[in-house]
Amino acid sequence: MNTSTLVQKVWNFCHTLRDDGVGYGDYLEQLTYLLFLKLAHEYSQEPYNRETHIPKNYSWPTLTAKVGEPLEAHYLATLHKLGQEPGMLGAIFFKAQNKIQDPAKLSRLVQLIDAENWISLDADTKGDLYEGLLQKNAEDTKSGAGQYFTPRAIIQAMVACIRPQPMKTIADPACGTGGFFLIANEWLSGTGEWLKENQSWLNRDLPKLNKKQKEFLRDETFHGNEIVPNTRRMCLMNLFLHNIGELEGEPSVERSDALISEPKQKVDYVLANPPFGKKSSMTITNEDGEEDKEALTYERQDFWETTSNKQLNFLQHIVSMLKVDGKAAVVLPDNVLFEGGAGEKIRRKLLENCDVHTILRLPTGIFYAQGVKANVVFFDAKPKDGQTHTKGIWFYDLRTNKHFTLKTRTLKLDDLQDFVICYKPENRHERTETERFKYFSYDELIARDKASLDIFWLKDDSLDNLDDLPPPDVLQQEIIEHLEAALASFRDVAVGLAHKG
Numbered sequence: 001m002n003t004s005t006l007v008q009k010v011w012n013f014c015h016t017l018r019d020d021g022v023g024y025g026d027y028l029e030q031l032t033y034l035l036f037l038k039l040a041h042e043y044s045q046e047p048y049n050r051e052t053h054i055p056k057n058y059s060w061p062t063l064t065a066k067v068g069e070p071l072e073a074h075y076l077a078t079l080h081k082l083g084q085e086p087g088m089l090g091a092i093f094f095k096a097q098n099k100i101q102d103p104a105k106l107s108r109l110v111q112l113i114d115a116e117n118w119i120s121l122d123a124d125t126k127g128d129l130y131e132g133l134l135q136k137n138a139e140d141t142k143s144g145a146g147q148y149f150t151p152r153a154i155i156q157a158m159v160a161c162i163r164p165q166p167m168k169t170i171a172d173p174a175c176g177t178g179g180f181f182l183i184a185n186e187w188l189s190g191t192g193e194w195l196k197e198n199q200s201w202l203n204r205d206l207p208k209l210n211k212k213q214k215e216f217l218r219d220e221t222f223h224g225n226e227i228v229p230n231t232r233r234m235c236l237m238n239l240f241l242h243n244i245g246e247l248e249g250e251p252s253v254e255r256s257d258a259l260i261s262e263p264k265q266k267v268d269y270v271l272a273n274p275p276f277g278k279k280s281s282m283t284i285t286n287e288d289g290e291e292d293k294e295a296l297t298y299e300r301q302d303f304w305e306t307t308s309n310k311q312l313n314f315l316q317h318i319v320s321m322l323k324v325d326g327k328a329a330v331v332l333p334d335n336v337l338f339e340g341g342a343g344e345k346i347r348r349k350l351l352e353n354c355d356v357h358t359i360l361r362l363p364t365g366i367f368y369a370q371g372v373k374a375n376v377v378f379f380d381a382k383p384k385d386g387q388t389h390t391k392g393i394w395f396y397d398l399r400t401n402k403h404f405t406l407k408t409r410t411l412k413l414d415d416l417q418d419f420v421i422c423y424k425p426e427n428r429h430e431r432t433e434t435e436r437f438k439y440f441s442y443d444e445l446i447a448r449d450k451a452s453l454d455i456f457w458l459k460d461d462s463l464d465n466l467d468d469l470p471p472p473d474v475l476q477q478e479i480i481e482h483l484e485a486a487l488a489s490f491r492d493v494a495v496g497l498a499h500k501g
Contacts, residue, residue, distance in 0.1 A: 004132070006116075006125070006129050007128075007129050007132035007133060007136075009112075010031065010112065010129065010133065011132075011133060011136055013027075013108070013109060013112060014027040016105065016108075017100065017102075017105060020100070020101060020102055020105070022099055022100060024136065024137045025137055025230065026099035026100075027099075028133055028134070028137050028234065029096075029099065029230055029233070029234070030098070030099060030100055030109065031109075031113075031133065032092065032233055032234055032237045033079065033092070033093065033096060034063075034109065034110060034113045035113055035118065035130075035237070036092050036237060036240070037054070037059070037060045037063065037078075038060050038113050038114065038116075038118055039118050039119060039240075040052040040054055040059075040060070040247060041054075041059055041060035041061065042117070042118060042119040043119065043247060044059075048119075050247065050248075051248055052089075052247050052248070053085060053086075053087065053089055053247070053248055054082065054085075054089065055081065058077070058078040058081050058082060060114075062074060062078070063075060063078065063110050064110060064111075064114050067103070067104075067107045068103045068104070068107065069103050071103060071106060071107055071110070072098065072103040072106055075098055075106060076098050079093055079096035079097065079098060080096075082096070083095060083096050087248060087249060087250055087251070088236065088240070088245060088246065088247060088248070088249055088250070088251050089247075091232070091233065091236055091251040091253075091255070092233050092236055092237060093233075094229055094232075094233065094255065095229055096233075123191070123241070123242055123243045124191060124192075126241040126242075127182070127238070127241045127242040129241075130237065130238050130241050131182070131238065134149065134177050134234065134238065135149065138368050139368070139406070149176065149177065149179065149368060150176070150179050150180070150273040150331065150367075151366050151367070151410075151411055152179065152183065153411050153412055153413045153415065153416055154273075154331065154362070154366070154376070154411070154416070155179050155180055155183045155271070156183055156194055156413050156416075157360075157376075157413065157416040157419060157420055158180075158271060158329040158376055159180075159183050159184050159187045159271065160187070160202055160420050160425060161329065161358075161378065161420060161423045161425050162269060162271065162327055162329050162378075162425075163187075163204075163425050163426075164184050164187060164188060164268070164269050165188075165268075166188055166207070166209060166213040166216070166217065167212075167213060167216050168221070168268035168269060169220070169221060169222075169223060169265075169267040169268050169269070170184050170221055170222055170223070170267065170268065170269045170270075170271060171222075171223045171224065171267040171269070171270050171271075171272075171321055172222075172223075172224045172225075172270065172271055172272045173224070173225045173258035173259075173270070173272060173274065173314060173317055173318065173321065174225065174226065174227075174258065174272060174273070174274045174275055174314065175224035175225065175226050175235055175253055175272075176226065176231060176235065176273075177231060177234050177235045177238050178224070178235040178236075178238045178239050178253070180271040180272065180273070181222045181224065181239060181244065182238065182239070182242055182244075184221075184222075184269075184271060185217065185221075185222075185242060185244055188207065188209070188217055188221070189207070189209060189214075189217060190206035190207045190208070190209075194413055198413060198417070201417055201420070201421060202420070203425075203426060217244075218243060218244060218245065218246070219245070219246065219249065221244075222239070222244060222252050223252060223265070223267060224252060224253040224254070225253065225254050225256055225257070225258035226253050226254075226255065227255070227256065227257045227258075229255060232253055232255050235253050236251050236252075236253055239252065239253075258314075258317060259300075259310075259313050259314065259317055261300075262300065262301070262302050262320060263317070263320055263321045266321065266322060266323040266326065267321055267322065267323065267326060268322075268323055268325075268326050268327070269326060269327050269328070270318045270321055270322060270326070270327075270328040270329075270330065271328075271329055271330075272314070272318065272328075272329075272330050272331070273330070273331035274310070274311060274314035274315075274330070274331070274332075275310055275311075275314075276311065276333050276372055276374075300316075300317075300320075302316075302320045303316045303317075303320075304316060304345065304346055304349040305342040305345050305346050305349075306342075307341075307342035307343075307346075309339070309342065309343065311332055311333060311335070311336050312336060312339075312342060312343055312346050314330075315330065315332065315336065315346065315350070316346060318330055319350065319353070319354060319381065322381035323381065324381055324382070324383055325380070325381065326380070326381040327378075327379075327380050327381070328377075328378070328379055328380075328381070329376055329377070329378050330376070330377050331362075331374050331375070331376055332374065332375055332376075332377050333372060333373060333374050333375075334373040334374065334375065334454060336375075336377075337359075337375060337452065337453040337454040338450065338452040338453070338454035339450075340450050343450075344450040344451055347450075347451050347453065348446070348451050350379070350390075351388070351389075351390040351442065351445070351446070351451070352388045352389065352390070353382065353384065353389065354379045354380060354381055354382055354389055354390065355379060355380040355382055355389045355390055355391070356377065356378075356379040356390045356393055357378055357379065357380065357390070357392075357393060357394065357428065358376075358377075358378040358393065358394045358395075358396070358423060358428070359375050359376070359377050359378070359393055359394070359395050359396070359453060360375060360376040360378075360396045360398060360419060361375050361395065361396065361397045361398055361399045361456070362374045362375055362376065362398060362399060363398050363399045363402040363403070363404050363411070364399070364404070365403070365404040365405045365406065365409075366404050366406070366410075366411045368406065373399075388442065390442050390445075391441070391442055392439055392440060392441040392442050392444075392445075393439070393440055393442075393445060393453065394422075394423075394431060394437060394438070394439050395437070395438050395439075395440065395455050396419045396422060396423075396436055396437050397436045397438075397456060397457070397458050398415070398416070398419060398436070399456075400456060400458040400459075400460055401458065401460060401461050402415075418434075418436070419436075419437075422434060422436075422437040435458070436458065438455075438457060440455065
């Protein structure tokens, strides 16, 4: 059975649960529990004989042996028991609940999972299955899961530009369902069809890792934070299905707010798309990962400025995470490029203390969150020696006269090919300007009002040529994007005024 058929088979069962009020996210959560138990059982058998740390009375065969209400009762007991276990097991089942109230349908789902020999599927197939389910969940706008899903073409281009090396550490302080880790893992291991299909212009031979490098990639490369328990468990499952992490190991993703304290360790690379909301995450959270409304915001000694703007705080945190020669590629909304006050001070500090060398202006219509105008900011950490390290920034405009939607004109890696080629990952000091790729010196940038990095130079053709407008669905989506962005700006102003009052 190929991946798409398997995804459809597993996903189709969700439709029978919708009448019971089980949403996509809840269904995916239950699949995570059951799939993990089935895989663990398969690993415990010949020829693997691996220790799974799952108590015998709560293993997979104890579920398949029951039906109806006895199954439901035992499933509840299993979730509760495994949530108290240490390591990866406890992380997957933390605060787990049964959302399938119909015992007959729960039994059918157990049978569905039991029918497949999951361990015989290669990592690509298992991983693609779960990624396919995560994407379907993200596409369900009502679930809100889209905020945790970054378009894979964007991540692939970011990884292709950063070019992570073996035996190096990679972090994402708001890792969602683990998309950046998966694409970086494919880059380092040489798996992933996108690498093979685009090998010529990516200008890279597929790597061959030795045993030590493979073990480091599996167990030590990736370090993440995810504050939402359900999203974290999906992330861990996603990584596990892609051979990242071990059944008996400690989870590589912490269930915590990364902004609360200084980084525990410095890393070589940060690849991230932090939450777009402006509300501060620098608050105390309870054991469920929920925000404590009465908590005071924290002030960090390693931050340049104290601000309630979540995006600016993540940017400062990422700078703190990097080793002295570390590299970062971060998706940030437009306001980070032009906002005054703390935003301006942080921008100036970033330009001084790091080498901010490239900004990719992203098109609208590519994120599941409406009204998002974003960029990818690439920068390298530098020694704290009092020098100004940004000499100039190259801007690539992928927004002007570019039209995308989530359904009819989705962003593909091909759309980012010219950017990656212009970036010259193998030697970015040999760049040349093109129509969409322009260089601005540090002196030019710092002289702009508020040191704004919100720069465009291409003419919007649609303003002059009414006969050459985008298709109606694209035009409609762009109007919605602009209105959503305007509403978000008004809300930010209102919140700011309320705080001052």
